[in-house]
Every structure is written in structure tokens, then in C-alpha cells.
Amino acid sequence: MFDAKLIQKDFPILNRQVHGKRLVYLDNAATTQKPASVIAAEKEYYEQSNSNIHRGIHTLSEEATTQYEGVREKTAAFIGAGSTEGVIFTRNTTEAINLVAWSWARRHLKKGDEVLLTAAEHHSNLVPWQLVARATGAKLQFIPLTPQGELDLKRLDALLSRRTKLVSFTAMSNVLGTITPVKDITRRAHAVGAKVLVDAAQAVPHMPINVQEAACDFLAFSAHKMLGPTGVGVLYGRPELLDTMEPFLGGGDMILEVWRDHSTWNELPWKFEAGTPNISGVVAFGAALNYLNRLGMAAVRQHEKDLTAYALAQLGKDPHVTIYGPRDAERQGGVVSFNYGAIHPHDLGTLLDQEGIAIRAGHHCCQPLMRDYDISGTARASFYVYNTRDDVDALVAAIKKAATVFSGAFS
Numbered sequence: 001m002f003d004a005k006l007i008q009k010d011f012p013i014l015n016r017q018v019h020g021k022r023l024v025y026l027d028n029a030a031t032t033q034k035p036a037s038v039i040a041a042e043k044e045y046y047e048q049s050n051s052n053i054h055r056g057i058h059t060l061s062e063e064a065t066t067q068y069e070g071v072r073e074k075t076a077a078f079i080g081a082g083s084t085e086g087v088i089f090t091r092n093t094t095e096a097i098n099l100v101a102w103s104w105a106r107r108h109l110k111k112g113d114e115v116l117l118t119a120a121e122h123h124s125n126l127v128p129w130q131l132v133a134r135a136t137g138a139k140l141q142f143i144p145l146t147p148q149g150e151l152d153l154k155r156l157d158a159l160l161s162r163r164t165k166l167v168s169f170t171a172m173s174n175v176l177g178t179i180t181p182v183k184d185i186t187r188r189a190h191a192v193g194a195k196v197l198v199d200a201a202q203a204v205p206h207m208p209i210n211v212q213e214a215a216c217d218f219l220a221f222s223a224h225k226m227l228g229p230t231g232v233g234v235l236y237g238r239p240e241l242l243d244t245m246e247p248f249l250g251g252g253d254m255i256l257e258v259w260r261d262h263s264t265w266n267e268l269p270w271k272f273e274a275g276t277p278n279i280s281g282v283v284a285f286g287a288a289l290n291y292l293n294r295l296g297m298a299a300v301r302q303h304e305k306d307l308t309a310y311a312l313a314q315l316g317k318d319p320h321v322t323i324y325g326p327r328d329a330e331r332q333g334g335v336v337s338f339n340y341g342a343i344h345p346h347d348l349g350t351l352l353d354q355e356g357i358a359i360r361a362g363h364h365c366c367q368p369l370m371r372d373y374d375i376s377g378t379a380r381a382s383f384y385v386y387n388t389r390d391d392v393d394a395l396v397a398a399i400k401k402a403a404t405v406f407s408g409a410f411s
């Protein structure tokens with residue numbers, strides 16, 4: 001039985017108060033809190049096994065290497081990767097996407113080619129492609145959204161052509177919560193010969209994802225959005241494709257042999273991991289994966305679905321609240337973006353903070369999407385495994401209280 005109240009006990013930070021109030025943490029799309037087991041794993045690594053990996057022959061180095069590579073196996077199993085060859089540790093989702101932009105796109109794209117994105121992309125899955133377009137002469141295209149904030153897939157066939165070399169899209173919008181039909185888009189993209197990159201920063205932490213079932217070529221996500229530490233990300237790539245790609249960064253560990261004038265490359269996945277990685281972070285990420293495996297990702301999704309349905313219903317009762325996105329927990333992850341009358345989302349966020357409630361306010365690194373909606377930003381509540389209906393009730397009550405401060409803003 002999934003018991004969020006019991007889960008809360010595993011998260012030391014949830015015991016603290018903010019402005020004298022119980023902390024209600026609803027900024028999980030930005031980063032999640034960490035359970036004691038993850039914090040302990042990092043501490044234990046430094047106290048017991050700290051060493052550099054892949055290099056030493058001493059006990060500590062062997063232990064550190066075994067732990068680091070063990071987490072790669074765990075990660076591969078978590079996303080159904082089949083083998084560890086295609087699991088590359090990066091710093092975050094952003095770096096994983098940039099790896100593909102530099103090592104694949106810049107070498108394969110030319111003038112006349114197209115990269116197809118969506119109107120809901122995070123800057124991390126837009127700016128790298130703008131840079132690729134500038135360097136290669138390729139053109140960016142965008143799948144538009146419906147008025148409900150879902151991808152207008154009726155337009156997809158018209159946008160896909162033999163010119164489309166890459167389709168890169170978020171599996172779940174960090175602003176609207178919209179869940180994207182990954183398999184359908186991937187199948188249609190592959191039919192025209194395009195490669196597919198899935199930005200799964202908001203998907204892997206919240207629902208079961210299997211890269212082999214999805215049949216995508218690349219998939220990127222961040223450990224810190226799924227109970228893990230900051231500074232660890234993952235790029236999954238189809239090994240046959242990664243094999244054909246040049247390294248992203250050059251340096252130690254990614255080479256096989258080095259001469260003065262040239263080098264040869266290490267095997268996958270190490271070809272793409274130059275220099276000393278975030279070993280302690282990866283080890284702690286292993287503890288985060290253990291935690292999520294114990295809960296079960298289907299149960300995590302179900303919990304967030306219930307909470308999102310409740311939040312949509314409670315917030316929807318207030319006529320001054322404008323909610324953006326599908327407003328349907330079946331088609332939406334645990335993210336609810338809204339505005340309250342004419343109150344600026346930053347002002348609302350500041351007043352909610354006074355009540356101990358942490359939300360995010362602003363453009364959420366999606367400025368083009370904000371322009372499409374003709375707004376400067378939204379307030380955003382985003383949920384995770386330790387959130388409860390009490391948290392949603394606290395949010396709704398605090399919004400009502402904040403509204404009294406701004407009573408002129410929505411009359």
C-alpha cells in the first residue's frame with residue numbers, strides 16, 4: 001500500500017519549518033527532496049570507499065568502481081535499456097541533450113535538413129538545437145499545441161518529411177504536465193528516417209519508462225528530479241548509434257590509446273565519460289533507484305494521478321484560478337500551472353512561501369511557451385511521492401489567504 005505520510009518520514013528536510021510553518025514542498029519538477037538512504041549512501045561512500053574509478057588497482061578504487069558500475073546496471077534495468085553500453089552518466093539532462101547535439105547532430109545535419117521540436121520544450125531541449133541550426137544551416141520546426149495544451153498530432157504528418165533528421169520532444173511538459181505519446185511519435189518519426197530524442201527529465205521520475213518499448217534513439221533525464229543528488233544525469237543512446245558517434249569531450253578515461261597526434265576511443269559507454277565523474281553522486285543515485293524500485297513506478301504514477309486530480313478539482317473550484325494544460329490527470333503528470341486573477345505569479349509565490357509552501361513561479365525555462373499563452377509566467381505546484389492531499393489543502397488555503405492581500409487584483 002502506497003502511504004505518502006509514511007514516506008514523508010524518510011525525508012529529513014520535511015521535518016523543518018519555513019517561516020514557522022510546516023514545510024509543504026511543491027516544487028518537485030525543479031528538484032525533489034532526498035530520502036535519508038540517499039544522503040547516507042553519499043556519506044558512506046566518502047567514509048568507506050572514496051577513491052578514483054577505473055584507474056587504481058587498490059581496494060578502495062576497486063570498491064568505488066564496482067559501486068559506480070553497479071549503479072549503471074541498476075539504471076539500465078530501471079529504463080529497460082537491455083545493456084549498460086547505452087547508459088552514459090552526464091551532469092544532468094541538459095548536458096545529455098548537448099552531447100547528442102555535439103556528437104551526433106553537428107556531424108550529420110546540413111543545410112536543408114530539419115529538426116522537429118514541440119511548442120512546449122524546455123530551453124534545454126531548444127537552445128542546443130538553435131546552436132546546431134546556426135552551425136549547420138538546418139531548420140527548426142515545431143509541433144504546435146491544441147488549446148488544451150496537448151500536442152496537435154494531426155499536424156505531425158505534414159511536419160514530418162525526408163528532410164526531418166531528428167525529432168526531439170519532452171515526454172512530459174514541465175509547465176503544463178501534458179504527457180506525450182512517445183511511442184506514436186517515435187514510430188511516425190522513424191517512418192521518415194528521423195532519429196528520436198526523448199527529453200524524459202519529467203517522465204522517468206514519475207512513470208514507468210522502457211526505452212526498448214519506446215524504441216527511441218536517445219533519452220535524457222536527471223537524477224536530482226528523482227530523489228537523487230544534483231550533478232548526475234543520464235543519456236541513454238542506442239548502442240549501435242553511439243558506436244558511430246565521435247566523443248563529446250576529450251580527456252582521461254574516454255581513450256584507449258593516445259599518441260602525440262591522435263588517439264583511439266574507449267568502448268561504450270566510457271567513450272562518452274571524459275575525466276573523473278561524479279562518483280559519489282552516482283553511488284547515491286543508486287540508493288534513489290533502490291527507493292523508487294521499492295515503491296514501484298506504477299504506484300508512483302497512480303499516487304501522483306490521484307493527487308493531480310484532487311488538486312485540479314480543488315483549484316478549479318475558485319473562479320479566479322486559471323489552470324493551464326489538459327486539466328485531466330489521465331493525460332497529465334503531477335504538475336499544475338495556474339494564475340490567480342491578476343496577481344503576478346512571483347508575488348503569489350512569495351506569499352505562499354510565508355505560509356511554508358514552496359512552489360515555483362515564472363517562465364519555468366519555457367519562454368516561447370509563455371509567449372504562446374501571452375503570459376509572463378505561471379505559479380506551478382508539482383508533486384512527488386511524499387505529497388498528500390493535506391499539502392494540496394494547505395496550498396488552496398494559502399492561495400485564498402494570499403488573495404485577500406491582493407483583493408483588488410481580481411475584482
Ligand code: C6P
Binds near residue numbers: 170
Ligand atoms: N526543469 C523545472 O523547474 P536539468 O536542469 O538539466 O537537470 O534539467 C533540464 C530540464 C530539461 N527538460 C525538462 C522537461 C525539464 O523540466 C528540465 C528542468 C526544471 O521545470 C528546472 S528549470
